[in-house]
Amino acid sequence: KQEVTQIPAALSVPEGENLVLNCSFTDSAIYNLQWFRQDPGKGLTSLLLIQSSQREQTSGRLNASLDKSSGRSTLYIAASQPGDSATYLCAVGDRGSTLGRLYFGRGTQLTVWP
Amino acid sequence: DGGITQSPKYLFRKEGQNVTLSCEQNLNHDAMYWYRQDPGQGLRLIYYSQIVNDFQKGDIAEGYSVSREKKESFPLTVTSAQKNPTAFYLCASWTGATNEKLFFGSGTQLSVL
Numbered sequence: 001k002q003e004v005t006q007i008p009a010a011l012s013v014p015e016g017e018n019l020v021l022n023c024s025f026t027d028s029a030i031y032n033l034q035w036f037r038q039d040p041g042k043g044l045t046s047l048l049l050i051q052s053s054q055r056e057q058t059s060g061r062l063n064a065s066l067d068k069s070s071g072r073s074t075l076y077i078a079a080s081q082p083g084d085s086a087t088y089l090c091a092v093g094d095r096g097s098t099l100g101r102l103y104f105g106r107g108t109q110l111t112v113w114p
Numbered sequence: 115d116g117g118i119t120q121s122p123k124y125l126f127r128k129e130g131q132n133v134t135l136s137c138e139q140n141l142n143h144d145a146m147y148w149y150r151q152d153p154g155q156g157l158r159l160i161y162y163s164q165i166v167n168d169f170q171k172g173d174i175a176e177g178y179s180v181s182r183e184k185k186e187s188f189p190l191t192v193t194s195a196q197k198n199p200t201a202f203y204l205c206a207s208w209t210g211a212t213n214e215k216l217f218f219g220s221g222t223q224l225s226v227l
Contacts, residue, residue, distance in 0.1 A: 004156065032214055043120075043204055043218035044157075051214075089156070093214070098164065100145045100208035101172075102216060104156035 002027045002094045006105035021075040021108045023090030028068045036089040080112045120219035135190045135222045137205035145208040146188040150201045
């Protein structure tokens with residue numbers, strides 16, 4: 001069964017810092033990896049989706065990379081802002097599972113202070 | 115305005131009671147999912163449905179039931195057999211293989227009285 005781990009569990013940084021969130025998964029037979037953002041008491045918003053054939057995706061200040069062979073992904077946030085404060089979740093779509101079914105990590109809770 | 119609507123936002127269950135969480139989508143997606151989220155935990159799959167009138171158990175289906183009579187609707191019933199139902203419940207739908215994105219509702223917080 002696919003296991004997804006996110007490090008660190010929590011991160012607190014001053015505004016303006018560049019930061020990296022880490023995600024690792026145990027089975028490299030994935031068809032995609034998604035990063036989500038979750039605000040307290042809310043649903044999840046998809047930030048970036050990387051197909052298994054891709055190495056990275058970028059959206060604004062966000063960049064996500066994927067190394068399937070090592071079972072790792074990183075989410076890079078440039079010039080962090082207080083509005084970036086949220087929990088960031090990594091999820092993988094497993095080739096051995098039903099399409100659309102994702103395995104989630106526990107998330108990294110990010111706080112960006114002014 | 116397309117999206118997924120979950121209701122109610124907050125729900126309280128008494129001992130021995132069954133409660134039903136609503137999930138409606140107008141995105142024309144075939145596949146829908148129910149996840150449970152506990153504090154500090156990742157999301158765990160309860161049930162999913164890939165097409166109308168068909169659904170499958172996920173990893174933690176015991177104590178839950180679902181139906182899929184319409185494409186737009188995928189209600190989740192938390193039965194009295196679920197002994198630890200307090201959690202945040204999230205419904206999602208999937209765009210399909212061309213886009214592969216998962217869209218989530220805003221969630222229902224279920225608590226036990």
